[in-house]
Amino acid sequence: MLQNIQVHIQSFANYLLSLIRKEENGAWDLSAFIDDTQREFIKYDIELSPDQCMLFLIAYIPHIHPNFYDEIIKEAMPQGGDFPEFGGVRGSNHRGLLPTGETAQFILAGGDIVKRMNVQQLLTDGVLIKQSILSLEAVKDGEPLMSGRLMLDQEWISRMVTGEESTPKFSPDFPAKKVITAMTWDDLVLNNYTQTQLNDIIIWVEHNNTLMQDEVMKRKIKPGYRALFHGPSGTGKTLTATLLGNHLKKDVYRIDLSQVVSKYIGETEKNLEKVFTRAENKNWVLFFDEADALFGKRTSVQNSHDRYANQEVSYLLQRIEDYPGLLILASNIKSNMDDAFLRRFHTIIHFSPPNPAERLKLWEKAFPASYPPEPTMNLKEIADKYELNGAAILNIIHYAALQSVSRGDQYIRNADVTEAIRKEYRKEEKTMS
Numbered sequence: 001m002l003q004n005i006q007v008h009i010q011s012f013a014n015y016l017l018s019l020i021r022k023e024e025n026g027a028w029d030l031s032a033f034i035d036d037t038q039r040e041f042i043k044y045d046i047e048l049s050p051d052q053c054m055l056f057l058i059a060y061i062p063h064i065h066p067n068f069y070d071e072i073i074k075e076a077m078p079q080g081g082d083f084p085e086f087g088g089v090r091g092s093n094h095r096g097l098l099p100t101g102e103t104a105q106f107i108l109a110g111g112d113i114v115k116r117m118n119v120q121q122l123l124t125d126g127v128l129i130k131q132s133i134l135s136l137e138a139v140k141d142g143e144p145l146m147s148g149r150l151m152l153d154q155e156w157i158s159r160m161v162t163g164e165e166s167t168p169k170f171s172p173d174f175p176a177k178k179v180i181t182a183m184t185w186d187d188l189v190l191n192n193y194t195q196t197q198l199n200d201i202i203i204w205v206e207h208n209n210t211l212m213q214d215e216v217m218k219r220k221i222k223p224g225y226r227a228l229f230h231g232p233s234g235t236g237k238t239l240t241a242t243l244l245g246n247h248l249k250k251d252v253y254r255i256d257l258s259q260v261v262s263k264y265i266g267e268t269e270k271n272l273e274k275v276f277t278r279a280e281n282k283n284w285v286l287f288f289d290e291a292d293a294l295f296g297k298r299t300s301v302q303n304s305h306d307r308y309a310n311q312e313v314s315y316l317l318q319r320i321e322d323y324p325g326l327l328i329l330a331s332n333i334k335s336n337m338d339d340a341f342l343r344r345f346h347t348i349i350h351f352s353p354p355n356p357a358e359r360l361k362l363w364e365k366a367f368p369a370s371y372p373p374e375p376t377m378n379l380k381e382i383a384d385k386y387e388l389n390g391a392a393i394l395n396i397i398h399y400a401a402l403q404s405v406s407r408g409d410q411y412i413r414n415a416d417v418t419e420a421i422r423k424e425y426r427k428e429e430k431t432m433s
Contacts, residue, residue, distance in 0.1 A: 008033040009065060012057060013072060019107065020076040020083070033057060040160070051108055051119070052128055058099050058107060059134055059150040063157050069097040089149055101136050101146030120146060132281045155282070167251075168278060175259030176275050179252050179287065181242045188236055188243060189354060189361045189390065197349045198240065201227055204346070205248050205326060223324040226344055228291075230334040231351030234391030237330040240351070241287045250326070252285040257293050268294075269315045276319055284325060291329035292336035317341065354390065359383040362390050366397040367412065371404050374411035386421055386432075396420035 011030055017023075037053040048056070061068045069088060077083060087102025101123050109115030123146070128134035133156050137148035158166035168174045190198075204225050211217045229237040238254075245252035253275075260271045272294075279286055288294065295316060317340055320327055331337060334348070342348065354362060360383035367373055388396070400416035403409075425432045 005064065008036070008057070009061065009068070012061070013068070016072045016107065017076055019110065020072070020086070030054070046127060046131060046133075048127060051122060052126060054108055055104055055119075055122060055126075055128060055134060055150075056152075058104050059152045060157070060160065062094070062096060062098055063152065064161070066094065066096045069099065069103075073097070087147065089147075091149075099150045101148055101150065102144070104150065105146060123150075130281075132277075170256070172259060172271075173274055174278055175256045175271055176253040176279075176286070177256060179238070179242050179245075179254045181239060181246070183239060183243065185243060185247070187365060188239060189358050189365070190236065190240070191352065191355075191358065194349055194351060197347055198244065200347055201225065201244060201326070202247065205250075222321060224321070225326050225346050226320055226323075227326070227328045228334070228337070228342070228345045228348045229328060229330040229351055230332070230337075230348065232353055232389065233332055234389035235351035235353060236390055237351050238287070238289060241285065241328045241330070244326075244328075245285045248285075248326075250283055250285050252287055253279065254287045254289055257288075257290060261293065272316070272319065276323060280324060282325075286323065286325070286327045288327075288329045290331065292331045292333065295329060295331075295337055295341050317344065320344065353387065356384045359386075359388060359393070362393045363397075366393050368397070368401055371401050371410070371412050373417075374413050377412075377414050377417070382417070382421075388421070388424065392424045396424060399423070 008030070011033065015030060034050045034053045037056060038048055041048050069086075073083060073086065085102075086106050087100040087104075088097040089100055090096075091098050101120065104123065105116045105119045108119050123129065123134075123136050129136075133153050135151045135153075136145070137151055139145065139148045155166055155168075158164065167178055168176075170177050208223070208225070211221065212223060229240065231237065242252050255272075255275060260268060260275075262268050262271065275286070320341075321344060329337075329341075329345075334342075334350075360380055363379045363383055373379065396417060397412070397420075399420040400412045403416040404412050422432050
């Protein structure tokens with residue numbers, strides 16, 4: 001589409017001039033732009049009508065041609081003057097004219113009341129609105145609804161300009177970070193039951209859309225999927241969520257609770273709503289780590305603080321049910337979660353501490369390729385003797401490998417591993433036998 005955008009813009013400019021000047025037979029051919037736009041959106045399984053393609057063009061042009069609408073007005077009215085039928089507003093930073101709903105109505109419907117109402121319907125409940133590609137800015141009470149500015153989603157602007165979707169930056173307006181890993185499923189060691197439950201999530205993501213086409217099922221089931229990962233720290237909950245995203249080719253965003261939770265009434269909900277609104281229709285996996293900080297048990301109301309805390313939980317109950325994608329919560333202690341949340345999970349997966357056989361696999365997978373264990377090291381004995389999780393084992397190997405590098409040694413030595421194990425035990429205030 002972008003290869004021919006200059007041609008499309010010129011055609012659109014001529015078309016607008018004919019509308020403003022009320023020229024006879026001034027309907028310029030924009031079918032090439034409409035065809036290109038439809039093909040572009042079909043890549044994302046979105047079908048647009050010709051009018052919806054034009055709505056996209058109307059909102060998109062200022063992002064690539066900042067003074068486009070000012071030039072059109074100036075050329076059509078060289079003596080100057082106001083033209084309220086065209087709509088448009090000035091931005092706080094952008095100095096050019098920005099299109100509004102009224103601009104779209106003028107271009108697509110002119111003075112035809114029925115057609116203008118059809119455009120308003122597209123800007124209220126059309127595909128572009130439902131997919132969060134386009135939105136109509138809210139206006140002050142008493143002002144016409146369609147005087148709101150047409151706003152394109154930033155990710156879609158990036159797709160059209162660069163061919164790639166931009167990654168939202170972590171900020172107070174988007175308190176979530178994309179999590180990535182270079183690890184693979186081979187690096188993860190889980191028991192068979194946990195692995196089976198993870199396969200259920202994969203099956204849902206890959207096949208639930210088929211069920212949503214069924215006349216009966218689509219009325220009875222909600223599109224989203226909610227999973228709870230619970231178990232001690234270091235057992236692979238975050239890594240599993242990230243690997244699921246990699247396998248399903250979905251971005252995983254971890255909600256930063258330090259930026260979300262607020263002591264001020266209503267602020268936590270507002271912060272979360274920013275994430276949920278941004279994530280809808282983006283095909284992302286939302287991951288809440290240490291989720292019991294947000295989704296904890298409701299308490300009996302003793303004061304106003306308890307009442308608002310319970311309202312916060314009620315908001316979360318509703319919002320996680322409405323999220324159409326995969327949502328994963330992680331908690332060290334399942335019993336800390338409110339029972340109402342537990343009933344709403346499709347699956348609850350326990351990440352148990354590894355048993356001796358699983359610990360042996362973790363030890364074998366942890367050693368760097370360039371620094372194997374010394375020949376006398378008995379990994380099975382170490383795995384049987386020391387109850388350690390995967391994160392602790394990785395820390396131990398990391399410490400011991402650094403000692404080997406510092407000495408110019410070719411092996412990871414028993415003594416260094418033993419010292420590292422002692423350090424890990426001290427962290428948890430355990431006694432090493």
